[in-house]
Amino acid sequence: MNALAATNRNFKLASRLLGLDSKLEQCLLIPFREIKVECTIPKDDGSLATFIGFRVQHDNARGPMKGGIRYHPEVDPDEVNALAQLMTWKTAVANIPYGGAKGGIGCSPSDLSISELERLTRVFTQKIHDLIGIHTDVPAPDMGTNPQTMAWILDEYSKFHGYSPAVVTGKPIDLGGSLGRDAATGRGVLFAAEALLRDHGKSIAGQRFVVQGFGNVGSWAAQLITEQGGKIVAVSDITGAIKNKNGIDIASLLKHVKENRGVKGFHGADSIDPNSILVEDCDVLIPAALGGVINRDNAKDIKAKFIVEAANHPTDPEADEILAKKGVVILPDIYANSGGVTVSYFEWVQNIQGFMWDEERVNTELKAYMNRGFKDVKDMCKTHNCDLRMGAFTLGVNRVARATTLRGWEA
Numbered sequence: 001m002n003a004l005a006a007t008n009r010n011f012k013l014a015s016r017l018l019g020l021d022s023k024l025e026q027c028l029l030i031p032f033r034e035i036k037v038e039c040t041i042p043k044d045d046g047s048l049a050t051f052i053g054f055r056v057q058h059d060n061a062r063g064p065m066k067g068g069i070r071y072h073p074e075v076d077p078d079e080v081n082a083l084a085q086l087m088t089w090k091t092a093v094a095n096i097p098y099g100g101a102k103g104g105i106g107c108s109p110s111d112l113s114i115s116e117l118e119r120l121t122r123v124f125t126q127k128i129h130d131l132i133g134i135h136t137d138v139p140a141p142d143m144g145t146n147p148q149t150m151a152w153i154l155d156e157y158s159k160f161h162g163y164s165p166a167v168v169t170g171k172p173i174d175l176g177g178s179l180g181r182d183a184a185t186g187r188g189v190l191f192a193a194e195a196l197l198r199d200h201g202k203s204i205a206g207q208r209f210v211v212q213g214f215g216n217v218g219s220w221a222a223q224l225i226t227e228q229g230g231k232i233v234a235v236s237d238i239t240g241a242i243k244n245k246n247g248i249d250i251a252s253l254l255k256h257v258k259e260n261r262g263v264k265g266f267h268g269a270d271s272i273d274p275n276s277i278l279v280e281d282c283d284v285l286i287p288a289a290l291g292g293v294i295n296r297d298n299a300k301d302i303k304a305k306f307i308v309e310a311a312n313h314p315t316d317p318e319a320d321e322i323l324a325k326k327g328v329v330i331l332p333d334i335y336a337n338s339g340g341v342t343v344s345y346f347e348w349v350q351n352i353q354g355f356m357w358d359e360e361r362v363n364t365e366l367k368a369y370m371n372r373g374f375k376d377v378k379d380m381c382k383t384h385n386c387d388l389r390m391g392a393f394t395l396g397v398n399r400v401a402r403a404t405t406l407r408g409w410e411a
């Protein structure tokens, strides 16, 4: 099932549990606006190259729309649509005053020079500058983009609208980025896993974790889990997969990854088949790479008791059903990886206030939001007698439905 079909299905299940009227359901499901723009740039050799840029603005009932911009050769409009919708429910679950959006440019960033990337980002910003804004739509980095990309968007946008640091989040610290933003999604995954395990009478210490993906989210989650006494027994990334049942030394692995651009060849663990990472023996599985990786082909072989979804939509609905029958507890993406957008919200607040928080304050506030989010999700599970995914979906959809109804439709 593709990402959009899966997201729509979960939305409809939640809508049914909430007893939403079909007209309101339509209104919540259909994106507010879909933008598609042509971006032509001169390449360094003087030739022209044309790319297509997208921005799907899904919903703004609860506040400005918020979501990442990815640069990837296969930016698929359906997936961008699904991810924009997931952002709407995620910001509502986190209870931050935002709606949802997502965007991207179909390009291969590794095939473009820095100056070509800068020109492409500036042209894309020129095409959408009047449709984004501090109180309209606030982009952030995603796959293939980074703080430098946000700096270029900020600069280009500011030419039209005056200096506007709050127009993007995930900026370099020197341009108003927030302390703690880099680690925020991984730290949020730690707090989410802590809350889940606590609910089952357990703690991070002594649990065995497997992490798929060792990029920003996976590596921070692994590092912070290790600091709390958790044991990371297997890790994978695009270069390969490694395993050590006594626990991988994450500090040494980080050093290895920095020097070798991947986990492959790390001496402190055995190399394993990357296809087996999700079915390795462990207590907690953390998919932190791609969408759709847990599906009907591998769900029956998963040995973890808990899955904490750090990636967006890593679990297919068919796998959800198989795993539920096996008694595997899944902490869904729209709650588990909301730490990133929550600290993005703190960044936006700091920019608007013109005031910088210290890192301790950022992390303390993040923990409070993640703990409150878990309690709110659990309350919805009790009310609707449902699993955590539907608890999170009913929580998010209900908040957006209430805001939409309160604002009304008077033309």
Ligand SMILES: NC(=O)c1ccc[n+]([C@@H]2O[C@H](COP(=O)([O-])OP(=O)(O)OC[C@H]3O[C@@H](n4cnc5c(N)ncnc54)[C@H](O)[C@@H]3O)[C@@H](O)[C@H]2O)c1
Binding pocket: 143, 144, 185, 212, 213, 214, 215, 216, 217, 218, 236, 237, 238, 239, 274, 288, 289, 290, 291, 310, 311, 312, 337, 338, 340, 341
């Ligand atoms: N960065 C954030 O703040 C944030 C917030 C919410 C959700 N997410 C989601 O978390 C996931 C990871 O994001 P990130 O920011 O860490 O990205 P990233 O690009 O920093 O890291 C991705 C990691 O996945 C690995 N990978 C790619 N293909 C793989 C494969 N086939 N098998 C195993 N590993 C593979 C890469 O090698 C890399 O280690 C994505 O789904 C993203 O949408 C990220």
